[in-house]
Amino acid sequence: DGEFVLTTYGTMRLDSAKLADIRWGMVVADEAQHVKNPYSATAKQLRTIGARARVALTGTPVENNLSELWAILDWTTPGLLGRLGTFRTRYARTAEGGDPAAAERLASLVRPFLLRRRKSDPGIAPELPPKTETDRTVSLTAEQTGLYEAVVRETLTAISDADGFARRGLVVKLLTALKQICNHPAQYLKEQEPRIENRSGKVELLDELLDTILAEDASVLVFTQYVQMARLLEQHLAARGIRTQFLHGGTPVAEREAMVNRFQSGEAPVFLLSLKAAGTGLNLTRAGHVVHFDRWWNPAVEAQATDRAYRIGQTQPVQVHRLVAEGTIEDRIADMLARKQGLADAVLNSGETALTELTDAELADLVTLRGGTR
Incomplete structure (x- = not known):
């Protein structure tokens, strides 16, 4: 008792x-x-x-x-x-x-x-500062455009000749490949000694954002769902002389705590994080900026990650930057998520599993590259 x-x-x-x-x-x-x-x-x-x-x-x-x-x-x-x-x-x-x-x-x-509350509800967290969320579109480089169009062309042909589990597997493989190409060609090509500069619109935009953020002596969380992409960013930023640390699923618990302490004390202003490993359970209120380098299929997962910075104890406004490759599948996914947000009381998106059930024509419309490249 x-x-x-x-x-x-x-x-x-x-x-x-x-x-x-x-x-x-x-x-x-x-x-x-x-x-x-x-x-x-x-x-x-x-x-x-x-x-x-x-x-x-x-x-x-x-x-x-x-x-x-x-x-x-x-x-x-x-x-x-x-x-x-x-x-x-x-x-x-x-x-x-x-x-x-x-x-x-x-x-x-x-x-x-159900008892549901949001941070924005009256009286729940009146001390929280404002949060601003922005989709920042970038153009693909010529190299990214060539890779993207080649993968779409070749894989859609293979998909049209497949069915059942084989077809679903090809669709998931296609979606993953296109998202990696949108991030950086070196990630998709799995290059061992990659050249990172001037090959990715997203990396160029991230550099611009970091220049502004660090000039203001601010700190930032950068989320990606791909460990390999985080490693590329870690290498790139080190070459630029920017102090970073990277937390992923293989990081020991004691080291996770040490990383959080270092970030909160201002030792490393850029914190690279794996979306799945660091999307919950961390208090990182030193960050005034959150960058989602690539889009997850589910806005709830992204929101959980953003809440590593936007939580009780945060005293500064939080700016959330979502990087979206213009004219690509990322553009289409962003539109789908925005349309479905209105059903959040009962429905969120169905993730990539639902996309495997699209018809060939619907799939082609989803992944075909449109304008906005350079």
Whole structure:
């Protein structure tokens, strides 16, 4: 009575039988996106622990598709949304397809069981300074344009002759290749000793941004989803005499803490971060700028990363810069994300998995290079 047990998901999995022997008054799942896959071992073991009340806490209830929202609510409120297959048919497909009426039907069903707050809500974080978000478009270089058009031409031909899993694999491979080309040719070509200067519109724009930011004695977070791209930037900035550090999935816990301390103390004004490894759990309020070097399919993941700087304790305005290669797939993805933001109460984007289901004509329209190159 009056006591509680605090544990991790990993320990809970190992000791679920012991925990299930106790009738708990309440079980709280923090960072509940860790149980968004109902078939994972973590989600299955969590369901074996009985409680009079269950509460899920998360900043990203939907990261890829609405099945994740179903998984969380089916744990907190079993049966509310029915079986997963029925839920997908009745609600998810139409809502994810952009039907506002379907999204509202789903929102009205789950609304009584959700308490949602944003930092922008009155009284939640009145001390937070303003945040400005800007999409900064860049043109591809001639080298990037040639690579981009060649990859589109060759891969669309292969895709037209494939089906099933082979076709889906080719689509994902195409999307990844185009995003890498938009970043820098050396990343796509996997060059061992790359020449970095004058080959990427994004790198040129980043240099301009950093010149301005560092001249103001400010600090900046630079997020990329690709470790290889971060390594290229690390090499490039070192050659320019700019102090950086790079945090990725392989960084030991103790070194992560040391990196955070160095950044917060101003020793290294440019912090390169892997989006997946550093998107949560870090307090980096020295940064007044956040750069998303490449776009993730999901605005919620980008927002979580931005919140490493825009969080309680931040005293300076935060400027968010999203780099977008003009006329490319990144342009199209940015438009898709912007259109779907209006459905955020019930729907976020469906990620690259949904793009694998596009028809050949729709896929060609998505990836074909348009104007804006040089």
